[in-house]
Amino acid sequence: MATGIIYSDRYMDHITGFYHPESPARMSAVMDNLRNSTVWTSVQKIDPSSAETEIIQLVHPESHVSRVKDICLSGISPLDGGDTTVCADSYSVALLAAGGIVAGVDGIFSEEILNAFCVIRPPGHHAELTQSTGFCLFNNAAIAARYAQHQYGVEKVFILDWDVHHGNGTQHLFEDDATVFYLSLHQFPFYPGTGDSSEKGHADGLGTTCNFPLSAGSGDESYLDIFENSIPEIVASFSPDLILISAGFDAHARDPLANMYVSTDAFRSMTEVVVRLADEVCHGRILSILEGGYDLAALAESSEAHVRALLAARD
Ligand SMILES: [Zn+2]
Numbered sequence: 170m171a172t173g174i175i176y177s178d179r180y181m182d183h184i185t186g187f188y189h190p191e192s193p194a195r196m197s198a199v200m201d202n203l204r205n206s207t208v209w210t211s212v213q214k215i216d217p218s219s220a221e222t223e224i225i226q227l228v229h230p231e232s233h234v235s236r237v238k239d240i241c242l243s244g245i246s247p248l249d250g251g252d253t254t255v256c257a258d259s260y261s262v263a264l265l266a267a268g269g270i271v272a273g274v275d276g277i278f279s280e281e282i283l284n285a286f287c288v289i290r291p292p293g294h295h296a297e298l299t300q301s302t303g304f305c306l307f308n309n310a311a312i313a314a315r316y317a318q319h320q321y322g323v324e325k326v327f328i329l330d331w332d333v334h335h336g337n338g339t340q341h342l343f344e345d346d347a348t349v350f351y352l353s354l355h356q357f358p359f360y361p362g363t364g365d366s367s368e369k370g371h372a373d374g375l376g377t378t379c380n381f382p383l384s385a386g387s388g389d390e391s392y393l394d395i396f397e398n399s400i401p402e403i404v405a406s407f408s409p410d411l412i413l414i415s416a417g418f419d420a421h422a423r424d425p426l427a428n429m430y431v432s433t434d435a436f437r438s439m440t441e442v443v444v445r446l447a448d449e450v451c452h453g454r455i456l457s458i459l460e461g462g463y464d465l466a467a468l469a470e471s472s473e474a475h476v477r478a479l480l481a482a483r484d
Pocket of ligand 1: 332417419
C-alpha cells in the first residue's frame with residue numbers, strides 16, 4: 170500500500186502577516202522540495218476537501234467554532250490576543266486542514282494508503298477545547314483521533330508529538346480519556362509551559378499521558394535514546410489501532426524558534442522507529458500531521474526524510 174501526501178495550494182491562503190514564522194512559505198518549501206525529490210513518483214497525492222463543521226465539533230464546541238469563524242471573517246486580527254493571527258480566509262483554510270485529516274483517516278481505513286503525511290496548516294496541537302492559540306486554530310491531531318473513533322469504530326489511538334513545543338491542547342483534550350494516549354517530547358521549560366514529567370493524565374486517563382521534557386540544547390542522542398529505549402514499550406503496552414504523529418520539525422538544529430539540536434537524519438530515524446512499531450501493533454497505520462518547523466530549508470529536508478521513512482514501510 171501507498172504512502173499519501175495530503176496537500177492543497179489553498180493552505181497558503183491562511184495569511185498571518187509579514188514576518189510571522191508560521192507563514193504560507195512553509196507549504197511551498199515542503200512541497201517544492203518533495204516535488205523535486207525522488208520520493209515524488211512513489212507517493213500518492215491526495216487533494217483534500219473541506220471538512221464539515223460537524224467534524225470540528227467532534228472536538229470543539231459549536232460556540233468556539235462560530236467564534237473563530239466570526240473573528241476570521243472580520244479581517245486580520247490575533248485570535249488569542251497574541252500571535253495567532255488570522256485573515257478572512259483562515260477559517261476556511263482551517264476547515265480544509267481538518268479535511269486533510271479526514272482524507273488521511275479515510276484513506277488509511279479504506280486501505281487505499283498505509284500511511285500518510287498531511288502537509289497542512291494552520292497547525293493544531295496548541296489549540297485547546299475553547300481557545301485557539303500558539304498559531305493553532307483547531308486541534309488537527311485531536312480531530313483525527315476522534316474522527317477515527319467516530320467513523321471507523323477505532324478503539325485506541327496513540328498520539329506521538331515530537332514538535333519542540335509541548336502540545337498543551339492535545340494533552341488537555343485527552344488527559345482523562347483512556348482511549349487516546351498522548352506522548353510528547355519537547356523543550357522544557359519553554360512555551361507553552363506545560364509538559365512536566367509529573368503530568369500523566371487523571372481519572373480514567375491516568376497513565377495515558379506521558380511527557381519527556383528535555384532541556385534546551387538536547388539533540389539526536391537524547392531523542393534517539395527515548396525512541397529506541399522508552400517509546401517501544403509504551404506503544405506496545407497501549408497497543409493502539411492507529412498512530413498519529415504531531416510532526417513538528419522545530420526541534421531541528423537550525424530552527425529559529427527553539428534551542429534543540431536534532432538533525433535531519435534523526436527525524437528519519439525517529440520515523441523509522443514509529444514505522445516499525447506501527448507495523449507491530451496496528452497494521453502499519455500512521456497518520457502524520459505537520460505542526461511547527463520554521464527554518465524553511467530544515468523543514469523541507471526533514472519532511473523529505475520523514476516521508477522517505479514512511480515510504481519504506483511498504484516493503
Ligand atoms: Zn512547535
